[in-house]
Amino acid sequence: xxxxxxxxxxxxxxxxxxxxxxxxxxxxxxxxxxxxxxxxxxxxxxxxxxxxxxxxxxxxxxxxxxxxxxxxxxxxxxxxxxxxxxxxxxxxxxxxxxxxxxxxxxxxxxxxxxxxxxxxxxxxxxxxxxxxxxxxxxxxxxxxxxxxxxxxxxxxx
Amino acid sequence: xxxxxxxxxxxxxxxxxxxxxxxxxxxxxxxxxxxxxxxxxxxxxxxxxxxxxxxxxxxxxxxxxxxxxxxxxxxxxxxxxxxxxxxxxxxxxxxxxxxxxxxxxxxxxxxxxxxxxxxxxxxxxxxxxxxxxxxxxxxxxxxxxxxxxxxxxxxxx
Numbered sequence: 001x002x003x004x005x006x007x008x009x010x011x012x013x014x015x016x017x018x019x020x021x022x023x024x025x026x027x028x029x030x031x032x033x034x035x036x037x038x039x040x041x042x043x044x045x046x047x048x049x050x051x052x053x054x055x056x057x058x059x060x061x062x063x064x065x066x067x068x069x070x071x072x073x074x075x076x077x078x079x080x081x082x083x084x085x086x087x088x089x090x091x092x093x094x095x096x097x098x099x100x101x102x103x104x105x106x107x108x109x110x111x112x113x114x115x116x117x118x119x120x121x122x123x124x125x126x127x128x129x130x131x132x133x134x135x136x137x138x139x140x141x142x143x144x145x146x147x148x149x150x151x152x153x154x155x156x157x
Numbered sequence: 158x159x160x161x162x163x164x165x166x167x168x169x170x171x172x173x174x175x176x177x178x179x180x181x182x183x184x185x186x187x188x189x190x191x192x193x194x195x196x197x198x199x200x201x202x203x204x205x206x207x208x209x210x211x212x213x214x215x216x217x218x219x220x221x222x223x224x225x226x227x228x229x230x231x232x233x234x235x236x237x238x239x240x241x242x243x244x245x246x247x248x249x250x251x252x253x254x255x256x257x258x259x260x261x262x263x264x265x266x267x268x269x270x271x272x273x274x275x276x277x278x279x280x281x282x283x284x285x286x287x288x289x290x291x292x293x294x295x296x297x298x299x300x301x302x303x304x305x306x307x308x309x310x311x312x313x314x
Contacts, residue, residue: 015172015173015175015176015179016172016176018172019172019173019176022172079282079283080283080284081283081284081285082284082285085284124282124284125281125282125283125284126236126237126238126282127237127238127239127242127281127282127298127301128238128239128301128312129294129297129298130297133293133294133297136290137286137290137294140286140287140290141284141286144284144285155285
């Protein structure tokens with residue numbers, strides 16, 4: 001199985017980038033994992049947030065194959081404990097799925113066409129975080145999930 | 158008013174440290190803010206987690222004055238939205254409190270004496286995070302709270 005994280009927004013060349021890269025590296029020890037960055041849709045003065053979301057949705061759809069399992073990171077999604085999230089990931093692995101794609105939306109969230117197409121949603125926190133933080137947050141949780149699945153001592157640190 | 162974040166555990170000299178420092182700096186624009194690190198209690202082979210928590214609790218109590226408002230960051234605590242958390246912080250500010258102390262416990266959590274003394278608990282996520290991540294997570298939320306209170310555009314980024 002392969003896991004992809006699809007992010008709308010700029011790549012950041014700071015400590016955020018270094019931190020995310022650290023977890024990317026660690027994750028690859030357990031699974032084929034990659035992060036795909038979809039560049040922000042340019043917003044001109046007269047561009048509405050609705051138009052931006054529509055354009056971002058088109059770019060997201062281009063990256064998804066029909067057989068992919070897609071999970072949106074969304075504040076309206078299901079909350080998990082780290083243990084339950086690891087069970088969820090393990091469930092996808094043993095169910096013969098080829099690829100799971102987690103998607104972090106842009107600054108204005110997801111377009112309705114995305115919600116209509118993909119019903120699986122998970123919520124990392126009831127709080128709102130910067131996009132860089134959500135990426136880091138997610139990568140750490142996914143790494144933690146694999147350490148739980150593989151009985152690696154990290155989770156009890 | 159003053160806000161302190163009391164952390165049990167080592168100071169980290171990596172991207173975690175840089176990221177936390179960035180939010181520390183930004184927070185000081187809005188409020189007197191400091192992070193106090195309580196060094197891990199040394200764990201020898203025969204030290205139990207209970208003994209470690211007891212020793213850490215003693216060090217925590219030394220740092221708290223009777224008039225301080227204390228809030229434990231704890232998985233059994235109340236979940237907030239970022240907006241509700243900002244209202245909570247604002248509430249403490251207008252209620253004439255001199256200092257609020259948020260505490261992040263050590264690797265084994267808090268000793269029972271801490272729970273008995275301090276009843277206010279808040280939960281950042283249903284998921285478990287590394288201690289470095291929780292510090293960063295909290296500092297970003299506190300900064301976000303002050304940007305909301307002060308109508309700074311950060312929260313809508």
